[in-house]
Amino acid sequence: MVDSERLRSWLKQYHNPDVAYREIMSVTNQYRGLHPEQSLYNFNDGSRMELVNLSGTIPVRYKGSVYNIPICIWLIDTHPQNAPICYVKPTSDMSIKVSMFVDQSGKIYLPYLHDWVPSESDLLGLIQVLIVTFGDQPPVFARAKDTDPYGANSFMPQPSGSFVPYPTTYPPAPPSSNFSGYPPYPPTSNNAFPGYPPYQTPYTPYPITGFGTPQPPVGTGTIKEEHIRESLLTALEEKLLRRMKEQFQQNQAELDTLKRTQDELKQGKMKLDSILSRLEKEKNDLDKNITMLQDKEQELDKAIERISNEETIDVDDAVITTAPLYKQLLNAFAEEAALEDTIYYMGEALRCGVIDLDVFLRQVRTLSRKQFMLRALMQKCRQKAGLSI
Structure with a gap:
């Protein structure tokens, strides 16, 4: 809880505490094996x-089979703007299995973390990617035990959460029936794999590999040379397939990166073409x-030259009206404009404290x-x- x-x-x-809180609660509600903690990160x-x-x-x-993989996901204080930092945290009886996704210190490297997008990526999606990735390539395995008489040449996860060594051959049956180190073989060969007796145990069974494991014939307690040879060939085949799968995944990741780069370059080319076409239009x-400005400049030069050659025009003569009615309208307009300016400057004088309010109101009322x-x-003259x- x-x-x-x-x-x-x-x-x-x-x-963004609200976003981080919602994502943490969503993860803990769906994955009960994870719980939030606070501690120092170096x-x-x-x-x-x-x-x-x-x-x-x-x-x-x-x-x-389903196994419990121990992990630790650190949330940066800028979450979700920056991707979390993830580690595999093996227990004392586990060792880290170094791969393209996990280094020797247990730090996890994924394309999902490298291409983290704040608006699209979240903790729940990260954990789902971890589950899929670790399902193909487990990040930890169990330490080899000294009591193993043949040594482990391949490792398989155990449902308890750790990884235990899975021998490719079974040890010989002990001569004494009181020996409880390994369960006895069944007396018959009536099983799903003819010629190979099933390994029965009261404990949780090991997952069956995809290649099968050669075992000694029914009723014998010895391992022959051909059994050892088949076991070595099986181990070598598994190792080669694992290496090929790792190389394929690495090449696939590089190919995906190149495809994304190609798409980005195509988008950039489209943007550049759009910018170039807009610049060409501008x-x-x-x-x-x-x-057009050059034509206007030539017209102005010609007008200036023509005016400079003509006689000087008196401004007062230029505004002489052709009828007494127009002259009366012109004089009324000029006097009204002068009164407008006078009222404005009287307001400025009042604001600066040059005149009193009583004087201002009296003069403004008159004007x-x-x-x-x-x-x-003016209105009556214009109508006339x-x-x-």
């Missing part, structure tokens, strides 16, 4: 930080604008009344002249 309050207190230092640069981790075991199906528009009369006069109001 997860202590929610304690977990939330551990996640206070995280950048980084490669020597720094240390209090981080939350998920420790325990995950169920892995290997050759028809260049054409710019050339058109330059041509506004005069401005109203001028605007009424037939201009738009």
Whole structure:
């Protein structure tokens, strides 16, 4: 049972505590063998930080049986922006099986971690990838025991959670029936594999390999030379197949990386083509604008040259009206504009404290009344002249 309050207190230092809390609770609800803890994590640069981790075991199906693999998943304080750090944590009777996914220290390397996407990747998906990966290639095996008379040449997981050595040949039957080191062979050969007696035991059975294991004939308690030879060939075949599978997985991972790189390059090429086409269009528009500006510049030069050759024009003469009505309208407009400026500057004078409020109100009232009369006069003149109001 997860202590929610304690977990939330551990996640206070995280950048996205709500997201981390939801993912941890989702994992612990589905995988009861994992539980959250808080402890110090030592980084490669020597720094240390209090981080939350998920420790325990995950169920892995290997050759028809389910085994508990011990792991530890450390959540960085920036989770889920950065991928977690994962380790295999073998017990005292286990050893780490180094592969392309697990190094000697137990650190786990996966494409899912390398290509971590904050918006798509999460802890539940990570654990599911670990289960599938470890189902193909177990990360730990049991230490060889001195009591093994023949030595283990292949290793298989045991349902208790560890990995135990699985001998390719059975030891000879002991002469005394009181010897309990190994269970006796059955007296008949009526089983699923004719010629090979089943290995019966009151304990949890070993998973059956895909190649079969040569065993001595029924009723004999000795191992012949051909049995040892077949056992060695089987072990060699398993090792070669394992190496081929590892090489295939490595090449497949490299091929996937190259495909992703190719897709990224294609997308980049499409973006570059789009940018180039847009730049080409902008260049054409710019050339058109330059041509138009050059034409306008030539027109201005000609107008300046023509004006410079003409006589000087008096501004006052240029605005003389053609009729008394237009002159009255022009004078009213000019006086109204002057009153507008006067009112504005009086407001500025009041704001700066140059005049009093009483003086300001009295003068503005007088000017506004005069401005109203001028605007009424302009409206009547425009109506008389037939201009738009």
